[in-house]
Amino acid sequence: MKVLFAAPARKWDLWSPALRDACPEMELCREGRPDSFDALIYAPGYPEDGSTLDFSAFTRARVVQSLWAGVERIVTNPTLTQPLCRMVDPGLTQGMVEYCTGWALRAHLGMDGYAQDGIWRNHLTPPLASQRRITVLGMGELGRAVAAALSGLGFRVTGWSQSGRPVQGIEVLAGPALPQALSRAEILICLLPDTAQTRNLLDAERLALLPPGATIINAGRGTLIDETALLKALDLGRPGHAVLDVFRSEPLAPDHPFWAHARVTVTPHVAADTRPASAAPVVAENLRRAMRGEPLLHLVDRIHGY
Template sequence: MRVLFAAPARQWDEWAPALRNACPEIELCRDGDPAGFDALVYAPGYPEDGTVLDFSPFTRARVVQSLWAGVERIVTNTTLTQPLCRMVDPGLTRGMVEYCLGWTMRAHLGMHVYRQDGVWRNDVMPPLASSRNVSILGMGELGRAVATALLALGFRVTGWSQSGREVPGVDMLAGDALPKALSRAEILICLLPDTPDTRNLLDAERLALLPKGATIINSGRGTLIDDTALLAALNRGDLGHAVLDVFRTEPLPADHPFWTNRHVTVTPHVAADTRAETAAPVAAENLRRAMQGAPLLHLVDRKRGY
């Protein structure tokens, strides 16, 4: 099985040994005749000359396996006719759970209040988790994992997705019930993908539905929130804080007002990363399935965009 590693060169030294170890039967290549490849392992940034990859010459390829969970930078490529699979990496999932859990606990306990300045602040006692409402927008693989971890700590969890598919222990809402999910969210966790339907989903009108003083944790996509509306709500005191890991432009420009706003915490897209050692077995399984004609894992729905 000949597989093209269609990813930036800097990733080769990390990924090539992991992929070969997980799938010893493959011949992993960095270049060659497109018509001679059975599959592609793809990551954004390829080709590195800034052009858009033309998938049409890969006439023999049975699958394009993305190394990223998000596929918004490839799914709109009109030359892509091969099956596209997104990456569902257990290491990435665990990283996202830990990130969301950590910042949720910081907001829940009000850890930012305890400045080490000699002032004895014991006038506010945080509630127990069982009295705190957390809403999660996006209940796919990541959202369900985050919800399960929060439930284990006793939080009251509301989930929202277009389908509203049931998740044990979570009060699931769907479609038009988004305002209800927002109105409950003392802490709001955003894990939605970037699609035409989700861009600017949290505009001024919807941000106004959040309880006063709510915290937003966005580790989904930077396009989900209207930046100007978010800053206005924070500066008015309608919202308490925003923890932002994803942005419309990355790296976030040094002069962006998020950096200097005391109600915003910027983290540099570190919530979760695809780890070669845990993701390579997932890619290997799909490569084998493609060659055997078996159903592929995590197949992307082109119409939905994920």
């Protein structure tokens, strides 16, 4: 099969060896006639001249496999009629679990309260996990994994999604119950995709529903939170802190108020990177499925956008 690597040039040396090892029958190319390719492997930033890729020219392509879990930069392209698959791989999921669990534990244990200044703060004893309530917004592949890990540590975990689809061992609330999900969130973990329904989901009104001193951990999409409303809410202590890994514009501008705010921790979009070693076998499996006409893994629902 002939496959176009439709990704920024800087990713070629990183990805091509792993992809070829996982799928040796593939002819992986960086360029060529669009109608000669059986599939595309896509990452945002392509084409690098800033133009919009015309998928209608790829008349033979049976699948477009994204290297990112988020597909908001491609799913609205009107020329994209081929099946689109998002990336879900074990390494990406494990990375997200580790990030969210680590920051949730840091917030739960109050690690930043122990200043190394010679003062014995023996009164700052954290509660047990069973006494701490965590809400996970977004119960897709990543949300379910994070919720399961936190529940396994003993936290009282509530999930929320628009559908409210049940998840074994986790209480999941549906769309209209968002206020309830927020009001019990001493730690709020945001793992929702970027869609028309989720943009600015956490506005001033909904942020005010959080318990005083709550911690927000946003590793989903920067568009989920109204930035101006969040800054004002942080000044009021509701929430008490925000750990932000994703932003509306990246890299985050050096003069952005988040950098200087005492109640914000900025991390540079590192929560869950796609690692070639674990992702390449997923790509290979989907390419083979497409060539055989079999059901694809992690097929994107165009209506919902993920």
